[in-house]
Amino acid sequence: METFYTQSPQVQQIIQGLNLTRTLFVSSIIIGEPNIGKKTLVTRLFPDIPVVSGKNQEEVEALLEQSNELIITDFEKLSNKEALTFDNKRIIATANYVGNQKIIDSLFAFIYMMPSYKERPEDLKTLKTHFLEEAAATLMLDAASYALDQLPTDLSQNSKSLKRAIYHYLMRHSMSSEEIEETLYSYFLEHLKGNNGYKEYVGMYERPLIKAGLEKYGSQLKLSEVLGINRNTLRKKIHEHDID
DSSP: OOOOOOOOHHHHHHHHHHHHTTTSOOOEEEEOOTTSSHHHHHHHHSTTSOEEETTOHHHHHHHHHHOSEEEEESGGGOSOGGGOOOTTOEEEEEESSOOOHHHHHHHOSEEEEOOOGGGOHHHHHHHHHHHHHHHHHHTTOOGGGSOGGGSOOOOTTTHHHHHHHHHHHHHHHHOOHHHHHHHHHHHHHHHOOSSOHHHHHTHHHHHHHHHHHHHHHOOHHHHHHHHTSOHHHHHHHHHHTTOO
16 A cells, blocks of 8 residues: 655544544545645555546446445535435545535534645655656656755645646756757747737847846846846846846
8 A cells, every 4th residue: 555645743633533444334524625635645545445536426326336435536526415325335535625514514424624735834845855756757857956945836726736836847947958949949930920029029038038147146237247238238128128
């Protein structure tokens, strides 16, 4: 059985509670934001129990007739929860929100609230390490070349946004000048049109160049020297591109 790694006391309590009822025919539900590991947790704790999504009411009802054990994900999306009965069954459900509290209370003996990653900073290091290793393997890069504390931490959509941000970070920081040029070529080939294309797209070069230069050198005077342009010209471009 694959382990669900967590240092969060709240999640450890959920694991302990589910393990205590492992041999009992009682129903439990874990409620929390999307993409915080609810499905991963229950499928790793109970790898042999069938899994079905609440998006498909008919399939849920069919499996309930066939099995005494079932994992139901996206429970809030079931269209007719009132028709369900969990008597003498071990049902473990996950939901992104409570919905009708009375129905939840009537169907489940144990109700767990799972905190988001914003509330579980102790789990972020483990998750970021996992995504770094996964992204590096996919992109054929050396994960050891990237510092964990420099990776972005986008938790707007919990693990989904964090994973995407780390993939994007590795892609940006591993591209060669030739790959950047090929990317720009593909973009321009698709989007270039109109009567003022040069003025419209030149900012794609100048804006990041000036922003990076200001951050790197911390001085307009020094940057103007590095770029080989007049300081007044640099000031004008900073204003044109609305760079703080």
